Amino acid sequence: MLRLRSCILTHLLSSPSASPGPSLRRLLSAAGAAPAVSTNPSFAVEDYLVDTCGLTRTQALKASTKLSNLKSSTKPDAVVAFLAGLDLSSADIAAVVAKNPRLLCASVERSLAPAIVELTGLGLSRSDIARFFLLAGVSLRLRSIVSKLQYFLPLLGGSSENLLQALKYSSYLLTSDIERVIKPNVALLQECGIGGHDIVRLCKRANWILGINPQRLPAIVEWAEGLGVPRGSGMFIEALQAVAFLSDEKIAVRAEYLKKTFRWSDAETRIAISKAPILLTKSKDILQSKSKFLISEAGLEPAYIAHRPILLKYSLGSRSRPRYYVVNFLKANGLIDLDRDYYNTVTIKEKVFVEKYICPHKEAAPHLAEDYAAACRGEVPTRFRFA
Incomplete structure (x- = not known):
């Protein structure tokens, strides 16, 4: 154990990017503070999750089903101490454990601590790493997750903030197959002029898109272009979001409803949709109430609204x-x-x-x-x- 700690510390302290990272000396000493105890027949997982980890009784009941093989508090105590050493609050630790209870079974020295070294090597600061645990939940395959981050970081402009923003809305990125799913989808999106910070925006607005079946995405791109929204335009992401789960038939039906509701001509309907594709996803009740107000009460002309469809986006x-x-x-x-x-x-x-x-x-x-x-x-x- 001491030899392993020494190797980890040497690696961390000799790394040029180590300065912003967490102190593994403190993390490991805190994690190692828990006494080595044998299996405790009276150990109750559900009570431990409530009393030590801060989960609610309902959360603990659900989480305990994934920890049926846990017979003592040895590993969980070490993990909780480790997370606390990352400056995660009690509420944060409860959130991490609730999201991924199996983390309590991880080895601090063989899995968590070495991964912190690698995360630090990627340029993530101490606060970044804490946020990463909160956002991702972090599976026991933490080391393989680090290799995925090595792909996503340059894709997102090398910004840890962009990376964490993307994970906030699309945590599945850490479980998706990079070669067979993510890379083909990214390549097509880049052909559409979407890359870097736009990928982050896309993850926020259409968080399913990078992980979708690569065979489906070309059709979605084609439908988006069919709305009159050119690739590379600022509205193309919204167009992808609008048509993703609509068939050609449904798009036509919703376009016809917009035409009738706002008294638009065919040309005005096409203009409105090309400027605000998200209108295709609005409910009939919402569209009807906005038409009644804007045309009947505010006295706006249908053509005026068609050329300024952003008016229909506001509450x-x-x-x-x-x-x-x-x-x-x-x-x-x-x-x-x-x-x-x-x-x-x-x-x-x-x-x-x-x-x-x-x-x-x-x-x-x-x-x-x-x-x-x-x-x-x-x-x-x-x-x-x-x-």
Whole structure:
């Protein structure tokens, strides 16, 4: 044991990238602090998970089914001490164990500690490694996971932050076959102009895509292009997300519903979908309510909406309708120009909207901020009602 610790420490301390990594001396000494105990016939896994690891009773009951061969606290104590040495809080350790109970059976010296050396060698800092354990859960095949990270890091621009962001939304990346699944999909996406930070964005918005059957992805790419969204455009990721689980027939049906609901021509329907493909995934009720508000209440022309379909992405209750009420109130009371464009009032950030349309009118309309807040809660204040 002492010899192994010495080798690990020598490796870590001699590595030029070791400085930001965790102190293996502290991790191993903490992990080794647990006494070597023999099998304890009275050892209760479920109680240990609750009392020592911080799991809820429900989580512990579920996790214990994966630890039926665990007969003492020797290894779990070492693992818990090791995780604590990574500066994971009690709540963090509970989250890691709940995600992957089998981690408690890992050998600190043969598996966890050497993997920390390799993670540090990849340029991950102490806080990065802690986040990695939280995001990935980390299986007992930790050493093989490290080899996968060696592939993903350069793919994601060499940024550990990009890597952790991708894993946050697509933890399956660590279990997928790199050669047969990930690489073919990445190659096709790169042909579509998607790479680097865009891969991270894709993992966030369509976290299934890198791990999908490589034989399916070409068809999805073709469907996305069929919406009028060119490869390499900023909207192509959204197009992939929109058509991934829709057949040609369903796409046609949903496009026809958009056309009827917003009173668009065929050309206007194509324009709207090409600018906002995600409209194909919206429910009929949501689309119907937005059509009723934008056309019947706000008085917008169908063609105006078709060329600005981003208006249909915003929340009706907390953004579109409350801002319309404010602007309409200000216009009716002569506080702003009548030709103020609706699109510009909805698309600006909340902070900018408040600074531009609420704050300047505190004296002339002292209740405006209060009424706006009420409108965002779904109410319609009396002052916002016009015959």
